[in-house]
Amino acid sequence: MILVTGAAFSLLVLGFILFASVVTRTPAAANPRAEGIVVLTGEGRRIAEGARLLKEGRAKRMLISGVNPRTSKRAILKISGLPEQKFDCCVDLGYLALDTAGNANETRSWAVAQRYDTLIIVTASYHMPRSLAELALALPGAHLIPHPVVPKGFPESGWWFHPSTTRVLLAEYLKFLRSAAHLTLARMIGQVEPDALAEMPSERPAGI
Numbered sequence: 070m071i072l073v074t075g076a077a078f079s080l081l082v083l084g085f086i087l088f089a090s091v092v093t094r095t096p097a098a099a100n101p102r103a104e105g106i107v108v109l110t111g112e113g114r115r116i117a118e119g120a121r122l123l124k125e126g127r128a129k130r131m132l133i134s135g136v137n138p139r140t141s142k143r144a145i146l147k148i149s150g151l152p153e154q155k156f157d158c159c160v161d162l163g164y165l166a167l168d169t170a171g172n173a174n175e176t177r178s179w180a181v182a183q184r185y186d187t188l189i190i191v192t193a194s195y196h197m198p199r200s201l202a203e204l205a206l207a208l209p210g211a212h213l214i215p216h217p218v219v220p221k222g223f224p225e226s227g228w229w230f231h232p233s234t235t236r237v238l239l240a241e242y243l244k245f246l247r248s249a250a251h252l253t254l255a256r257m258i259g260q261v262e263p264d265a266l267a268e269m270p271s272e273r274p275a276g277i
Contacts, residue, residue, distance in 0.1 A: 084246075085242050088242045088245065092217075093223065093228045093234075093238075101122070102128070104183070105129060105132065105179075105188050105189070106119050106131040106132070106189045107119075107132045107176050107188050107189070107190050108133045109172045109200055112218070115191050118216070119191040120149035120151045131159060131161070132163055132175075132179045133145065134179075135163060135171065136164050138164050142162065163175040169196070169248070170203050173203040173207035174207055176204060177207040187211070188208075188212070190216060191216045192217065192218065195223075195237060195238055196241060198249075199241065199245040199249075201215060202245065202248035206248075
């Protein structure tokens with residue numbers, strides 16, 4: 070029993086180190102194209118990056134999911150940096166999501182309404198794996214293209230030397246394990262196609 074417990078703990082620790090190494094790796098420069106862009110709210114850089122992709126014509130419309138009901142449209146417009154005409158025509162604000170699973174459900178409703186099958190997902194690099202898992206569960210037939218944003222102040226190397234970063238990564242890793250377990254079960258029973266997710270980039274996107 071002690072050996073089994075020790076082996077399980079070792080796997081958990083090894084998994085965390087692998088997870089942390091992947092999500093802190095500099096994402097690759099990418100020029101994604103899809104039918105829609107979905108930004109999961111958090112740091113303001115996520116909205117600005119999604120807006121940049123929209124402005125460059127890399128998708129038709131953008132959903133910003135999980136907007137705080139107390140945040141005005143004017144405030145989001147300012148963060149996005151988009152011209153007001155472009156914002157009014159092509160940006161949808163989702164106010165219902167309270168967590169990542171809620172983001173996935175809100176995204177599903179929006180994608181179904183717009184009839185979009187390919188989506189660029191914009192969120193923090195450490196949040197991307199769990200976001201993709203939840204979105205794959207909610208949208209099993211969609212092709213998801215990750216576009217991670219490195220949070221401001223995140224160390225470019227040596228995350229283990231930064232206790233605050235390590236705490237964020239550990240908390241996210243534990244949440245990811247639950248989402249990954251749900252996704253694995255869904256795949257085993259054939260609810261989700263194995264190729265529903267795109268690969269995580271490996272080097273930093275220019276300008277982020």
